[in-house]
Amino acid sequence: MSSSNFLEHRGFLMPSKxxxxxxxxxxxxxxxxxxxxxxxxxxxxxxxxxxxxxxxLIQSDGDTTISHTxxxxxxxxxxxxxxxxxxxxxxxxPRFMSSHLPVHLFPKSFFTxxxxxxxxxxxxxxxxxxxxxxxxxxxxxxxxxxxEELLPKFLKGEVLGGSxxxxxxxxxxxxxxxxxxxxxxxxxxxxxxxSVVRICNFLxxxxxxxxxxxxxxxxxxxxxxxxxxxxxxxxxxxxxxIQKSPFIRKGISGEWKNHFTPAMSESFDAAYKEAMNDINxxxxxxxx
Ligand SMILES: Nc1ncnc2c1ncn2[C@@H]1O[C@H](COP(=O)(O)OS(=O)(=O)O)[C@@H](OP(=O)(O)O)[C@H]1O
Numbered sequence: 001m002s003s004s005n006f007l008e009h010r011g012f013l014m015p016s017k018x019x020x021x022x023x024x025x026x027x028x029x030x031x032x033x034x035x036x037x038x039x040x041x042x043x044x045x046x047x048x049x050x051x052x053x054x055x056x057l058i059q060s061d062g063d064t065t066i067s068h069t070x071x072x073x074x075x076x077x078x079x080x081x082x083x084x085x086x087x088x089x090x091x092x093x094p095r096f097m098s099s100h101l102p103v104h105l106f107p108k109s110f111f112t113x114x115x116x117x118x119x120x121x122x123x124x125x126x127x128x129x130x131x132x133x134x135x136x137x138x139x140x141x142x143x144x145x146x147x148e149e150l151l152p153k154f155l156k157g158e159v160l161g162g163s164x165x166x167x168x169x170x171x172x173x174x175x176x177x178x179x180x181x182x183x184x185x186x187x188x189x190x191x192x193x194x195s196v197v198r199i200c201n202f203l204x205x206x207x208x209x210x211x212x213x214x215x216x217x218x219x220x221x222x223x224x225x226x227x228x229x230x231x232x233x234x235x236x237x238x239x240x241x242i243q244k245s246p247f248i249r250k251g252i253s254g255e256w257k258n259h260f261t262p263a264m265s266e267s268f269d270a271a272y273k274e275a276m277n278d279i280n281x282x283x284x285x286x287x288x
Contacts, residue, residue, distance in 0.1 A: 005140055006160075012102055013162040015140040018083040024105060027080050031107040036094040037115040038203060040076060041171065044100055044161040045130035046122035047185040049247070052076040053219045053230055054188075054196060055096045055118075058205055062214030071229050073098075079107075083239075100161055103170035111178060118199060119171045122185035123285040124164045125256035125268060128154050132259075136245040139238050147259045155271045165275035172281055186253045186284045192216050221251040253285075 007016040009024050042048040056067045056075045077086035079099040135141040144150050157163025181202040188195050193216050224230045225248040232240050232247040
């Protein structure tokens with residue numbers, strides 16, 4: 001992943017083709033968040049697309065018409081890239097939007113609003129593996145054959161999204177000051193129904209049992225993999241070529257164990273411990 005592919009803006013690294021500083025500054029300083037907005041925020045490869053699907057189906061009371069006819073990037077449109085054309089300002093409330101932004105670049109108006117953030121986090125070891133496969137798919141990333149080469153770059157934050165540690169620490173740092181729900185990818189895997197109910201409660205959205213059943217069924221790995229409006233098969237191939245590696249690829253936790261050597265694991269653990277030492281929050285993967 002050559003650094004020349006990236007735009008670096010105040011610690012945030014994104015493909016220079018699809019991000020620019022002016023837009024990032026506009027989003028941070030001028031974008032007007034509304035009280036009824038809800039944002040899905042993620043570090044890349046942490047469950048973004050999964051959460052987009054969950055939010056779409058919650059918003060439609062489990063009706064699949066939209067999730068089967070409108071691509072995910074239009075259903076829960078992106079805040080910061082220049083790649084997509086949705087005019088967020090003209091969308092009616094309540095708006096559901098997606099973002100990879102670190103907290104220090106997020107719209108300032110959010111912090112004085114009643115808007116909500118769902119922050120989805122995933123074991124960074126699995127994020128790294130997922131990113132490795134994504135680099136085969138994404139035309140804007142240099143493919144790295146070897147996860148071993150990617151690991152030091154990931155630990156230094158020289159990858160898509162910048163530093164995982166800074167991203168997670170930043171959002172955790174405001175969790176008691178704003179309307180923020182932390183959801184882990186691993187919780188979604190372990191208890192999808194319970195997680196959907198928790199998200200509904202957070203959003204103040206009442207769904208009956210049948211609607212919840214429909215959300216859970218339609219956001220399953222298999223159904224999303226088969227859904228052309230979620231699996232990126234309709235996306236321009238020069239940007240994402242899912243023939244090279246599927247976007248909805250494996251969908252499990254703990255895959256890192258098949259890819260990390262003991263030395264890689266040791267170096268990851270040491271960096272993790274140092275960066276997350278003073279965080280007063282235990283993730284599910286911290287217990288094992
Ligand atoms: N329904 C469902 N169930 C389980 N896992 C799922 C699901 N949908 C997406 N995924 C997995 O999420 C990974 C992609 O992450 P993101 O959507 O955050 O990628 S991106 O940041 O938008 O590029 C990627 O993970 P890996 O399989 O580990 O590569 C996807 O397979």
